[in-house]
Amino acid sequence: MSDIIFIGLSLSSILLLIALGLSITYGAMGVINMAHGELVMIGAYTAVLAGLHLNLNLFFALPLAFVTSGLAGLVIERLVIRRLYGRIIDTLLATWGVAILLQQLVRLEFGLSFLGIHVEGLGPGLQNMTVPGFLTQPFDIAGITIQPYRSFIIVVTLALTALTWWLMYRTPTGVQVRAIMRNPQIAAACGIDVRRVSALTFAYGSGLAGVAGVLLAGFKTVMPEMGAAVVIDGFLVVVVGGVGSLLGTLLSAAVLGQINGVFAILTNDILARAVVFGVVIALILWRPRGLFSFKSR
Amino acid sequence: MTTSRRNFLKQSSAFGAAAALGPGLYAGAAQAASSIDVGVLFSLTGGLSIIEKSLADATMMAIEEINASGGVDGMMINPIMEDGASDPKTYNEKASKLVIRDRMQTVFGSYTSASRKAVLPVFEKRNSLYFYPTYYEGFECSKNVVYTGAVPxxxxxxxxxxxxxxxxxxxxxxxxxxxxxxxxxxxxxxxxxxxxxxxxxxxxxxxxxxxxxxxxxxxxxxxxxxxxxxxxxxxxxxxxxxxxxxxxxxxxxxxxxxxxxxxxxxxxxxxxxxxxxxxxxPYFQAIDTDRNHAFIERYRKYVNDPKAVTHHALESSYFQVYLWKQAVEKAKSTKADAVREGVRGQVFEAANGTVTVDPENLHTYLTPRIAQWGADGQGTIIDEYKAPVEPLPYVAYGETAENLFCTAKGLDSSKL
CATH class of the missing domain: 3.40.50.2300 (Response regulator)
Structure with a gap:
């Protein structure tokens, strides 16, 4: 029984990890960021490249990926999204284009492959990140088998959620972000630099995606297309949780992950996925604005 | 006067050259043409490009090697490459383009069964030949496909x-x-x-x-x-x-x-x-023969990656081009019907050992091997057949060497 709960918990933590960044970029800023998966992918590649060329392990790759993806997010915000606030459908199309662009950049090794230069760790192939040995060796505590890598993901996810909550609800910048979420015009009228705060918020959400990428790289394949699959799950969690609600995101990730885990064990993974989608449809019919919602822009 | 004499000459000579270079003319023409067009159809983009790119590389490497050593009966191979984009529908469109518009008699391609099934009708309807390099599930008997990967x-x-x-x-x-x-x-x-x-x-x-x-x-x-x-x-x-x-x-x-x-x-x-x-x-990079070592070295040099790995479908992609070459030379024709007859029973010394095309079902005799993976990412071969094994694509339905379901005449569906 504890095994089943653990699998569900682990699935929840991965969902939450991906959704956390989205709940900020989509939830707080109203940008449907289709490139979110690619920011995850950039994080994963940062870990691969850091391992290959700088000999840095997972623990150093985490902050590095946060910075890399955060910077990438900042550039995307400055170049594309800044011009599209309030035009939700346009952000969807524009960021989708950005997503394709990022995938191709990695696949073509930033264009170097045209010149016949091969950078190890980039290109269209499958890559992997080395996980430190002690994180792959399970151990027993009081008869319960602990899987260290999945436990590590759960811990990091909870820490990041706590950090995000603290930033949003206990710091002056967080107050500004929440003010912009409710009403950007009034926030601007109160003297908040909306453009600057928005850019920083987007960069922070992108950085979280980068951290998610590093952790995913530990048990999934790293490849240029990896982001497309994760972004759908992310949106699912955010929409069910209620746009802009951190608590809602947390709760919906927990519920969907457990449902997925239990049904995957009792029946199979394919059916479990169908059940998850069924639950999502039912929840959205029942509460069109998600579990927790408030009036926002 | 709109067409000057000089322009007219230019155009007519260009036309003449194009006609001489046209694909499939070798068989009919009294004098040998100087090149043969073949199609190469793998996914260069999309999720499967990771593996299919290596198959395309191996195919192109074989073609370049053959060209460098004098071509097929003195004719250069001219590959026309198309991208299947990891999508069966695109595969079908590109196969139609290669077979119908470019009039290819032979195409090398496909990794997944889905893409092979998608292009099969094109080759059967237009009677062209498809060389398929991947291990697959069997249960297929087409006279328009030469299968060079393992069957179950x-x-x-x-x-x-x-x-x-x-x-x-x-x-x-x-x-x-x-x-x-x-x-x-x-x-x-x-x-x-x-x-x-x-x-x-x-x-x-x-x-x-x-x-x-x-x-x-x-x-x-x-x-x-x-x-x-x-x-x-x-x-x-x-x-x-x-x-x-x-x-x-x-x-x-x-x-x-x-x-x-x-x-x-x-x-x-x-x-x-x-x-x-x-x-x-049937093939592992770890096969310890000089022929295989040389093959790996050539491949790494060709793709400019000293750590590139070789694998079963890649090796088949390579040797099937040679099987086709031998078939063309035997048949003295590039026409699909002639090449099909030429390829029956063709033998080639590949990196995995001797491979032979079965004269009946156009699948390939291969040597089954079992490897245990080691810490270096390479296999150690711990069991192998002494001789290549006959391919039986219908083994799940009771096919045996004495009782073939798929023969040169086609599938005997009464046995299923």
Whole structure:
């Protein structure tokens, strides 16, 4: 029984990890960021490249990926999204284009492959990140088998959620972000630099995606297309949780992950996925604005 | 006057040259043409491009080698490359383009069964030849395809008895990706398992590309099986082996015996996750012959990557171009009908050993081998047949060497 709960918990933590960044970029800023998966992918590649060329392990790759993806997010915000606030459908199309662009950049090794230069760790192939040995060796505590890598993901996810909550609800910048979420015009009228705060918020959400990428790289394949699959799950969690609600995101990730885990064990993974989608449809019919919602822009 | 005499001459000579270079003219023309066009159709983009790019590279390498050593009967091969984009529908469109517009008599291509099935009608309707390099599930008998990868009896007929008798494992958990290849492989496996006194206790499938293996590996752990037979395909393989180790399962107690996991997947997951597990294929990079060492060296040089790995479908992609060359030289024609007759019984010394095209069903005699994966990501070959094994694409339906279902006349459907 504890095994089943653990699998569900682990699935929840991965969902939450991906959704956390989205709940900020989509939830707080109203940008449907289709490139979110690619920011995850950039994080994963940062870990691969850091391992290959700088000999840095997972623990150093985490902050590095946060910075890399955060910077990438900042550039995307400055170049594309800044011009599209309030035009939700346009952000969807524009960021989708950005997503394709990022995938191709990695696949073509930033264009170097045209010149016949091969950078190890980039290109269209499958890559992997080395996980430190002690994180792959399970151990027993009081008869319960602990899987260290999945436990590590759960811990990091909870820490990041706590950090995000603290930033949003206990710091002056967080107050500004929440003010912009409710009403950007009034926030601007109160003297908040909306453009600057928005850019920083987007960069922070992108950085979280980068951290998610590093952790995913530990048990999934790293490849240029990896982001497309994760972004759908992310949106699912955010929409069910209620746009802009951190608590809602947390709760919906927990519920969907457990449902997925239990049904995957009792029946199979394919059916479990169908059940998850069924639950999502039912929840959205029942509460069109998600579990927790408030009036926002 | 709109056309000057000079322009007219230019145009007519250009036209003449184009006609001489036209594909498929070799057979009819009294004088030899100077080049032969062939199609090369693999996915250069999309999810499968990771593997298919290496197949395209191996094909192009063989073509360049043949051209550098004087071509086919003195004619240069002129490859026309198209991108299947990891999508069966695109495969069908590109095959139509190659066969109908470019009038290709021969095309080399495809990795997945889905893409092969998608292009098959084009080749059968227009009577062109398709050279298919990948191991596949059998159950196909087309006179328009030359199959140079393994069929189930060449991957499983040594593997299952070996697992039961040598490894001493009798309880099988069969797991695969949810499409035709793993399901047909499971069908053949079950027949063989029961024949040799083993039992299978589960037969489970996950979507292609599925990367969350927590629940499935737990099922394996709780099932009481003593061996896992994996027909998992693509990047799912990586997630599967990693989760297997993360849940504390080890290959010395509960080995994964796989039919798809090749050097390319091992490199992607990290060698420590596969160390101790087994795979059955006719070709491994670890085959210790001078011919194979030279092949690997040439391939690495060709793709400009000193760490590039070679694998079964890649090696077949390479040698099937040579089989085609020999067939053209024997038939003295590039026409599909002539090449088909020419390729029957063709023998070639490939990196995996001697390969022969079966004169009846156009599949290929290959030597089954079993390898155990080591810490360096390479296999150690621990079992191999002494001689190449006859391909039997309908083995799951009772086909034997004495009772062939698929012959030069076509499929005898009364036997199914």
């Amino acid at each position: 009896n060449q991957q499983l007929s040594n593997f299952i008895p070996w697992i039961i008798n040598t490894l001493g494992k009798k309880k099988f958990f069969i797991v695969g990706s949810n499409y035709i290849y793993p399901r047909e492989m499971a069908k053949v496996s079950k027949i063989l398992i029961e024949q040799h006194g083993g039992e299978w206790i589960a037969d489970e499938y996950l979507e292609l590309g599925h990367s969350e293996w927590g629940a499935m590996v737990k099922k394996i752990k709780d099932s009481g099986c003593d061996v896992v037979l994996s027909n998992v395909v693509g990047d799912s393989v990586v997630a599967f082996y990693r989760e297997f180790k993360n849940q504390g399962l080890t290959h010395d107690k509960l080995p994964i015996c796989a039919t798809v996991t090749s050097e390319i997947e091992i490199a992607a997951m990290g060698a420590e996750f596969a160390q101790g597990s087994f795979t059955s294929f």
